[in-house]
Amino acid sequence: MADIFDRFKNEKGAFKESLVEDTKGLLELYEASFLMTEGEKTLELAREFVAKFLQKKLNENNVIDDYHALLVCDALDLPLHWRVERPKARWFIVQKQGGSLTYKKKRPDMNPIVLELAKMYNRWWRSTCIAEKLPFARDRITESYIWSVARHFEPQYAHHRITGTKVNAFITILDDIFDVYGSFEELQLFNDAIQRFDLVTETSLWLISKNYKIISSLNNLVDEIAYDILKDHGVVIIPYLRKLWVDLSQTYFQEAKWYYEGYKPTLQEYVENGWISILAPVILGHAFFLVADSIEKEAVQSLFKYHNMIRLVGVILRLANDLGTSVDEMERGDMWKSVQCYMNQTGDINKERVANSPFPYNFVRSAVNLGRTAQYLYHHGDGHGHKKCPKIKDDIRSLLFMPIA
Template sequence: MQMALPTKPHTNRYVFPFKGGQYVSKPHTRISSNVSKKVRPCSIRSSAIATPSSDQTATVSRRSGNYEPSVWDFNFIQSLNSTYTGECYAKQASELKQQVDGMLQEGAMEQVDQLELIDNLQNLGIAPHFQDKIKQILESIYQSNYGATHKPKQMKDLHATALEFRLLRQHGFHIPQEIFDCFKNEKGDFKASLGEDTKGLLQLYEASFLLTEGESSLEQAREFTTNLLQENLNNIDDDNLSLLVHRALELPRHCMLLRANVRWFLDAYGRRPDMNPTLFELAKLDFNIYQANVQQELKHISSWWKETGLAEKLPFSRDRVVESYFWTTGIEPLEQGHERLLSTKIIMLETVLDDIFDVYATPEELQLFYDVIQRWDLESIEKLPIYMQIYFVALNNTVNEIAYHILKQQGVVIIPHLRKSWMDLCEAYMKEAVWYNNGVKPSLKEYLDNAWISVGVPTFLYQVYFLVTNPIEKEATKYLDEYHDIIRWSSMIARLADDVATAGDELERGDVPKSVQCYMNETSASDEEAREAMRLLIWEAWKKLNTYRISSSCPFPEVFIQNVVNLARVGQSIYQYGDGYGYQHFETKNKDRMMSMLFDPVA
């Protein structure tokens, strides 16, 4: 069954208890940057349960997430000690960069060789060091082949054509899908003879994932190449090519966070017969230096987490320092270490908040907590249980820390904006708590209209905007307050990937039905059919995200747009092999990938 993703913009709503069996609600005005003091009431119908205040010790029946302890504890993280922080390694890397820079000189090689070099630089994680030179080369290729005085040339080599298309479009150049028409027959279908060119098919497959809405030719290319590559998977003689095809069919490059996959590409590149030794040495050294910096940041954030006492005082919540940091590996530019640390704090606080609402708090506690958050009322926190008091003070301190950082940098007061983003997240969590405690089974549309907020990505990106953008534009913050559609579709990808990987586990511990179950309830589909339907919705969301990514009307700067896209990629990566965050059915692949990325240097 084909389904369209919801297109109605998210609006906050008052949420009231059931009346006469009906769920009653009314819209309200979205909070402006001057945070309203008006409480948005939200009630949960439940049996009377004694609520412990800060000085009460009454025993309360609570659910449990049955979360496993962290794979990487405090002592392990603090013991990390890489030698690659030394100045000698930075000097060696600088010398290698000069050699690679010489390879990128315009006219030094054939055009297709230039493109392959750029592609290798990206896969190996060292392209950021040569961004200006790469942009210059691609601009020259674009002007030469597609400029005003040139008609788009009809290329006959599928590999070269698809590679050029992918790299140019990836860097913001408008390349028409018609460039692939020369590979079609008179009926408009891709020629069957292309099945003999596995290298070209792989490039066309990767290129097709950059399609935007309405590009039927690229949609056709995606289906055509996917089918042929799957059919030929076990008959590829070239071991390196076979490895790349297997990897691409797991997750195409455009949907993959390259930073998290550099180690894999390094290993694959090192086995290639045409491997460039200079490129390889630089990539290995750069990776190890990056990893050494990561470990220093992990030690810092681990110490902060211990100092907050949240893991000790709120033991029901997930203790996930490393996994939270992994969410921030998509933050660009890479030099923004302090911003990445602040972003990690956001993820960790979102995780605890999610567990308060989904797992631990009683309905009465949630009502009190919700009211305090909506007013951001520090004077009223004594009404809360002690664990909620501890959380709210930690949240308030972090919000103030981020706001102070931006005030020092740019002289802009953003506290109202930051508070608003947390209020919106709490409202989405509260709505799901109402559903759960009243036995409501939402429709797929009702669920997704709320769940793209409750996944936490909009709250995260809202704050990341202020951390990576300089200068902050008032016009852009208006679109930020409304959660522009580019944020919506990035969030939707993460939400659906999360649901496909974790829906069964979350229902077992007691949670509102997720998208998979909502679809099953509406269509009587099997579990696997529902998961496949959600995977198709992820693909539809990618098309929408691609459309906004290159739209001239998008109000945000390029640096923020790149971070929005990267968050979608992180979401797919962390749930690619199952639940890579909560640990239910924690796959070895997830652990191995994080170990290789964050802890194990390249020899």
């Protein structure tokens, strides 16, 4: 694809200065550059060239009009290719209508659905007794729902969104336990219990007596999801789902161990542990079974050997999360993050999107959208874990509860 842009270069291989007069063309070229794959030097040069002149046009107030100035400013902040689809579509509607919208007070096909979802999640959350047993844990049901709806908002994926929200809620609880609220000895016992996924061991009983209700509730969730997949596809997936949680717990424990030992991991150590601890394999592992029309053996094997696509998405999530949460976590004594360990680590997810993949399109889309969701929630701070993040809270409120007239 990059060869197409060679026509815009001069005899020295640089982009022609005459291009800077076309603001719309520059903006389109800038957006296209984010679709590049590794080795496409022309698009790398294009991005540097265009970003420089677009910023200059903004500084000099030399853009076509206010609307295009807004588009340029927004693209330089975060390109379209990195944006979540539904919120961005709403943003364009707002801008086209002059920056304001008329909202419906009531829309029969939306508000009752949101209300019923809220009731359902509330009943489920209360049934786990986690809020009572673990009062320190964050209640992030709404944010957990956003992680699911941002990846698949279409009506046919309702079951995926419901189940995915439960998975995301449990991830938040595990993260809280390992991050701050357990001693090293307690975390070691807790991790050992999850590694076995056995509720009748002496260790597990000790944990339950210490109010760690999470283990039995997690086991129930795994069984519930596995039963649905067995009923629909005739495939037993309990071992696969347990592996996801076992691996996540082990990486959480490794980070806790580094913290309590005062050890600062190397770049390689942090990356190898961090792309799993950021939850990408757990979310995508469950998503695969929930969105796939059929479950092929090759795809399952690739998924649980942690195919490169899973790893790349994990790296993107790790960086986005650390950039959004590092200040809060360092202030409360949390472990070293990738902001300190690496700033330039990224993955070429574009190449994996077009490569010969064992995964169905719906799953590939889910993986790409997971990276976009991380940008959505962490671009202006910790939009998942911190309640004092007004920008993302306003976005979520308008997205879910304020239908456009």
